[in-house]
Amino acid sequence: MTRKTANDFHPQALKLFDQYVHGQLSRRDFLQRVAGFAAAGVTAEGLLAALSPRFAEATQVKVDDARIKAHFVEFPSPKGYGKARVYLAQPAKAKGKLPTVLVAHENRGLNPHIEDIARRLALAGFIAFAPDALFPLGGYPGDEDKARELFGKLDQAKTHEDFLAAEDYLKHLPEGNGKVGVVGFCYGGGIANFLATRVSDLAAAVPFYGAQPSAEDAAKIKAQLQLHYAEKDERITSGWPAYEQALKAAGVKYQAYIYPGVEHGFNNDTTPRYDEAAAKLAWQRTIEFFNKHLRT
Template structure:
């Protein structure tokens, strides 16, 4: 059990001299603590040479054209949208399924469930699923917004939509997705889970509520499971951003609970990084730490999900 803080000289997250306050306010806005008017009003109070309100707001707003690391038509993968039964959730759910091209009945692969943030299945999360498939895993990324027609094409609307849904039913949709992966005809039956922000919470929650299904969990800047921490069997690899006070304030108690229940975990804190540092579509992205975290995640899944 270790807690490791990464020291880095990578300052790409604040390129253009965007003040830290702007990142903090965006985090409040993205999580519903302030509305867009307040967010923009606060940005307007910043006085930084060479930066205008539109420049700062634009840098913090996702540009998903930047997020594609693996093309949707990459020849090494097969991607499709799959509707599945979700008796524990909304009855029916849909997700983005990506399978390595070389996986078949005679060459099965472990699976990884991918959980999105609080705004639905956006292009960044779909790309994360493709990255996992390129690394040899069956990847499945459900869209919590399917009952409302699916991710609407922009994060602001997606956040508004997701707030109207029953959180227990969203968790149920992801639980049934995990069961689908465990039983999938091309799966070895080993299931890992990775999630970001709200998806990090879901990763912690499913590790606690589905200890016989989730074999490994890698939550990124996610808050703790609300219950059943004593039931966790899966090893956890947790990723935190040093400047993410909101999430980090929950870690001390969660770590104590993990230790008390003898959960096998490793936690990494990435220096100078903000919440969302892995998301390469905004100025919060920190390339060096994002790549390091992802390398660790892939290695973790290869070790824990091997047959």
């Protein structure tokens, strides 16, 4: 079967899907509104299925890959929900202490794609630490629609405290070198920006198409920043000019890239919005950035 890309879908269908993914449309409303953009012989349900993640097909590093070791860790989060849970992945064999990276997921919780991202970082020589914001509600439920419903029930103030607790736990991990970076995608991109505003000794932050902080909060950033945006992602990319102005005014060091012709979520290789060329370039830049700022 030929893998579908964003170009195989009507632009309006992609916009509606983005609204559905981010809670602006119910499943019912999405199906009703997208029906007119389905190709001949394709139902609205079929269109939704075609746009939805296919985790197994996109897995790059298998769970049992002998080159890494991975397991779940639980730890206290006194100011958050009380207890947090993360997926920790690291090289199976390592000499000395390793740099650490917190992986902040999209608005679905710790799904198989984000676990795979953590394993990719482990293969690149990092200790990857991927929290599950849905843990207080039972964890990622194994179903994207159910995860979407659960995510809307979170108290974001407590969730943010859980991510702060995860960063602090990671910073003091015995196997780590004490330097922490964060990479986040979509919702997690916003978390990466948030952590950069709250953690004064965060070494590096790499938000992928993440919501931007206020100018007041942006002025608090001490971390090195590398930001990735999609040209067709009007909802998020439209906020970049003001963010850039705030970063410049505060003297924050940053790199920013806007990838032409791609959609929000272009790095997620489980969906048709994935753009291979842009994703590979962005990932290469991310790893080089972390190598530079977390290993020295």
